[in-house]
Amino acid sequence: MDKKEFDNFFKPYSKNVDNANKHGFWKLSDTLITQIIKDNIPVEIDENVVILDAGGGTGRWVCDLSKIYKSNFVIYDMSIDMLIKAKENIRNTNIENRVKLIEGDLRNMKSLKSESIDYIISIYSPISFIYEKEKAFSELFRVLKRGGKIIIMGHGFYNALASKINNYFANIKELELLDNKQIIKWGEHVPELNLFSKEIIENDLKQTGFILVKTYGVPVFVQPGSEDFDPKNATKSKISAALEHNDFFNKVFELEMKYNSQSTIANRGMNIFSVAVKQ
DSSP, X not given: OOHHHHHHHHHHHHHHGGGGGGSHHHHHHHHHHHHHHHHHSOTTOOTTOEEEEETOTTSHHHHHHTTTOOSEEEEEESOHXXXXXXXXXXXXXXXXXXXXXXXXXXXXXXXXXXXXXXXEEEOSOGGGGOSSHHHHHHHHHXXXXXXXXXXXXXXXXXXXXXXXXXXXXXXXXXXXXXXXHOEEOOSTTSOOEEOBOHHHHHHHHHHHTOEEEEEEEESSSOOOOGGGGOTTOOOOOHHHHHTTSHHHHHHHHHHHHHHTXXXXXXXXXXXXXXXXXXX
């Protein structure tokens, strides 16, 4: 994706993305992601630890995680509009002294020294927006310290295929492209995106030099409604409405976490979330 296409997508996206988790589906998804991060990055890490949010956008995740972890953070993102919003969010959370913002390309993170990062997170699939994904994986490996851990997410291939068949009734040409290239286009104003199965993302990590720990699907059972993708967050799907009931939300969360890392279930995920270590 060229820079103009990238900016045209993320400029409006930056205005409303932080409000999405008010909906039940996205709240559940966020809660699952937070639990997976806590299961893989010890809460007891100290203030000298540095967590890189690769493609961290508006800083929403860093602001939330700063309440759990005492560490320092780096947000690395190519969208100036997202980073402007991140600066505002960080100021409002009063963590300016703990967060460094860097505008840059994940394929060439020249602003970061080799082996300078303790943990990497990458949430809601920045890697899906990068066509030369091998370069991004290589840079993430370079900046991570030995013994450090990466938790990285990509859009799920099998979930996307099912959605294009069942929800979009996609034409044969589109389905063949999706099947053969693992690339998808969701709409006119959405760029083409890389898709990942459990096997694809694990192979990408292994080829880079990482040692696999575990792969999750997020979520694996709950399917969003079309209303959950309203860019203005003005509509609400039936599943989001149902998830407003705490008992139902808690049971669904429990079932998701019980099965979402099982090898036969992870590929159901709307997103594929892999954990790996640099030895």
